Amino acid sequence: MIKVSDLTVKLGGQTILNDIELEIPHGHWTCLVGPNGAGKTTFLKALLGVREYSGSLQDNGVEVFRNHKRNVAFVPQHPEIPRGMTVAEYVALGRSKIEGWGNESAESRSFIEEVLIQTQLYGMHQRHVSQLSGGEMQRALIARALAQEPQLILLDEPTSALDLHHQISVLNNIEILKSRGVTVISTMHDITLAAMYAERIVVMHDGKVLLDGAASDVIHSTELRTAFDNRISVYTLDSGRPVIVAAKDEFEN
Amino acid sequence: MNEKKQASIGQIWNWKITFACALFLVLVSILAISFGPIHLGFIDIVKTLIGMDGLHGQDRTVLLDLRLPRMLLAALVGCALATSGAVYQTVFRNPLADPYLLGAASGAGLGATIAITNSGGDIYGLLPIFSFLGATLAVLTSFFISGKFFAEPNTLLLSGIAVGSFATAVQTYLQQRHSNALRPVYNWILGELTVANWSIVSWSSIYILSSIAVLISISKKLDGLLLSDEESFSLGIDPNRLRLIAVAAATLATATAVSASGLIGFVGIVVPHLVRGVTHRVTNRSLATIALAGAAFLVLADLGARSVLSPAELPIGVITAFVGAPFFLFVLRSRRVTHS
Structure with missing residues (x-):
C-alpha cells in the first residue's frame, strides 16, 4: 500500500x-x-x-x-524525443535501471525483442524514434517501461x-x-x-x-x-x- | 529462433569501430612524425622509441624534441576538443553546441591577450596559465550569472554568450591599445602547435587525460540526458549532478587545450558529427571513438598545416576549417538523404 x-x-x-x-x-x-x-x-x-x-x-x-x-517507470505526456536514436536503442534504455547503463546482456536483448514484438514495434525497431507517429511513439514509451520491469x-x-x-x-x-x-x-x-x-x-x-x-x-x-x-x-x-x-x-x- | 532474434537487434555500439579508430590514430601518428622537411624512416623511428640504436644527432633531436611532442600535443588537443564538443551537444541537447559555448574561447582569448600585451612581455611565458584562468573564469561566470544553473539550459547558453561578448570586447580594447600585440594575438587565435614541447605535453596531458577518463566513465549514462529530466530520473540518473560532472570535465579539457594551443575551431563540432554520421548512432557509447577520431583528425590537420606551404606553416585552424567544413556538409547531406 x-x-x-x-x-x-x-x-x-x-x-x-x-x-x-x-x-x-x-x-x-x-x-x-x-x-x-x-x-x-x-x-x-x-x-x-x-x-x-x-x-x-x-x-x-x-x-x-x-x-x-x-524501480519506478515514468511515461510522460510530452517526452523528449532523442534525434537519431533508433527504436531498439530507445527501448533498451529501459534496461538501464536493472542492468546498469549500457550493460545489456544477451538475455536483456532478447527480452527487448519480446517487448518490441508485444508492442507491435518489431520490424520498425531500426527506425529513428523521431520518425514515429504519435501512436507508435506512445507504444515505444510503453515498450521502454515494459523493458524496465518496474x-x-x-x-x-x-x-x-x-x-x-x-x-x-x-x-x-x-x-x-x-x-x-x-x-x-x-x-x-x-x-x-x-x-x-x-x-x-x-x-x-x-x-x-x-x-x-x-x-x-x-x-x-x-x-x-x-x-x-x-x-x-x-x-x-x-x-x-x-x-x-x-x-x-x-x-x- | 532466439539466436536469430538477438542478431537482428544486435549490439548498440560496435567496438570494432573504436578499435579501427585507434588503429587509424596509430597510423596517422607514425605518418606525422616521419614526414617533414627532414624525412625520418619508419624503422629508425620505432627503434629510437623503443630505446634501440636508431636515429642519431640532428635526426634524433628532430624526432624527440620537435615532432614527437608536437604530434602528441595535437592528439591531446584534438581528443579534448572532440570529446568536449560531443559532451556539450548531449548536455545542451543542441547539435550546434561546441566546447567554446560557455565563454571558454573568449575567456581564454582575453587571458592570452593580457599575457601578450603586458608591458615588456615578461609574462608571455605565462600565456598558457592566463588563458587557462580566463577560460575557467568565463565559464564559472556564465554559471554564476545564469543563477538557475541547469534548470534552464537556455539561460546558461545565453549567459555564456553574454560573458563571451564581454570578454571579446575587453580583448579588442586591449589589442587596440597595444597594436604591436595584434599579430601574436591573431596567431594565437588561429591556433598553433609550433610551441609544443615536452613541458606543455606533460602538464596538458594530466588535465586532458583525466578529464577524458571521467567523461568516458560516465559516457553510457550521458544517453539519459537525451531524455527529459523526469524520464532520466526514472531510469536511475540524477540529471543535474550528471550535467555538472560532464560540463566540469569538458570545460577543464577545453581550457587546457585552449591554453596549450590557442583556439582551434571546428574540431568540437565536426568530429562528433562525423563519427555519429558514419556510424548512424547517437549513443554516447561512441565517446571513446570520438576521442580517438578527434586525436587522429588534429594530427592529420597538423601534418597538413606543416606540409601545404612547406617549409612555411599554415595556422592549423585554417586546415581544420578548410577540410572540416566541406566534409562536414557532405556528411550532413548524406545523413539527410538516409533520414528522408
Whole structure:
C-alpha cells in the first residue's frame, strides 16, 4: 500500500497540491481524473521523486519516493524525443535501471525483442524514434517501461492525442504490466476509458482529492460532476458500462 | 529462433569501430612524425622509441624534441576538443553546441591577450596559465550569472554568450591599445602547435587525460540526458549532478587545450558529427571513438598545416576549417538523404 499523507507541493509561491491524503493499493490500476490544473501531473512527479514536497509518501511504512534505487517507470505526456536514436536503442534504455547503463546482456536483448514484438514495434525497431507517429511513439514509451520491469509505473495521459485503435493498444499493453503485478498509476482525460480499465479512480480538483474509490462508485458520484463544474453527463449502456460525455451548457440548449 | 532474434537487434555500439579508430590514430601518428622537411624512416623511428640504436644527432633531436611532442600535443588537443564538443551537444541537447559555448574561447582569448600585451612581455611565458584562468573564469561566470544553473539550459547558453561578448570586447580594447600585440594575438587565435614541447605535453596531458577518463566513465549514462529530466530520473540518473560532472570535465579539457594551443575551431563540432554520421548512432557509447577520431583528425590537420606551404606553416585552424567544413556538409547531406 502506498500511503500519501499531508502531501503538499508548492511551486513559485503557488500551492499545486494541498494536503493530499490517499491510499493506493499495490497491484491495481489507479487513475487520477480531474480538469486541467487539478495537480494530477504534479502528483505523479512527486511520486516519482522529482518534485520537492512536504508531507510523506510512504510505501509499506518507508519513505521511498526520493530513493533512486526504486524501480519506478515514468511515461510522460510530452517526452523528449532523442534525434537519431533508433527504436531498439530507445527501448533498451529501459534496461538501464536493472542492468546498469549500457550493460545489456544477451538475455536483456532478447527480452527487448519480446517487448518490441508485444508492442507491435518489431520490424520498425531500426527506425529513428523521431520518425514515429504519435501512436507508435506512445507504444515505444510503453515498450521502454515494459523493458524496465518496474514495480510501479506512472503514466501521464498515456492516451491523449491517440486515435481509438492506438488508445486500446496502449491500454492493453498497460494491462499486461498490471497482470505481472505492477502497480499502475495514471492520469487520464477520458473518464470513460479510465472507468473501463482502472479499478480505482481518484477525482482531483484544485490540488485536492475530492473522492477516491472503486471506479464504478466514483463514476456516478456527485464529486465527479463537481470537479468538472457539472459539465459532464453520465449514461449507462445496456451492458452496464458507464459512458461519460461533456454536457452542453444550458444557454446553448 | 532466439539466436536469430538477438542478431537482428544486435549490439548498440560496435567496438570494432573504436578499435579501427585507434588503429587509424596509430597510423596517422607514425605518418606525422616521419614526414617533414627532414624525412625520418619508419624503422629508425620505432627503434629510437623503443630505446634501440636508431636515429642519431640532428635526426634524433628532430624526432624527440620537435615532432614527437608536437604530434602528441595535437592528439591531446584534438581528443579534448572532440570529446568536449560531443559532451556539450548531449548536455545542451543542441547539435550546434561546441566546447567554446560557455565563454571558454573568449575567456581564454582575453587571458592570452593580457599575457601578450603586458608591458615588456615578461609574462608571455605565462600565456598558457592566463588563458587557462580566463577560460575557467568565463565559464564559472556564465554559471554564476545564469543563477538557475541547469534548470534552464537556455539561460546558461545565453549567459555564456553574454560573458563571451564581454570578454571579446575587453580583448579588442586591449589589442587596440597595444597594436604591436595584434599579430601574436591573431596567431594565437588561429591556433598553433609550433610551441609544443615536452613541458606543455606533460602538464596538458594530466588535465586532458583525466578529464577524458571521467567523461568516458560516465559516457553510457550521458544517453539519459537525451531524455527529459523526469524520464532520466526514472531510469536511475540524477540529471543535474550528471550535467555538472560532464560540463566540469569538458570545460577543464577545453581550457587546457585552449591554453596549450590557442583556439582551434571546428574540431568540437565536426568530429562528433562525423563519427555519429558514419556510424548512424547517437549513443554516447561512441565517446571513446570520438576521442580517438578527434586525436587522429588534429594530427592529420597538423601534418597538413606543416606540409601545404612547406617549409612555411599554415595556422592549423585554417586546415581544420578548410577540410572540416566541406566534409562536414557532405556528411550532413548524406545523413539527410538516409533520414528522408
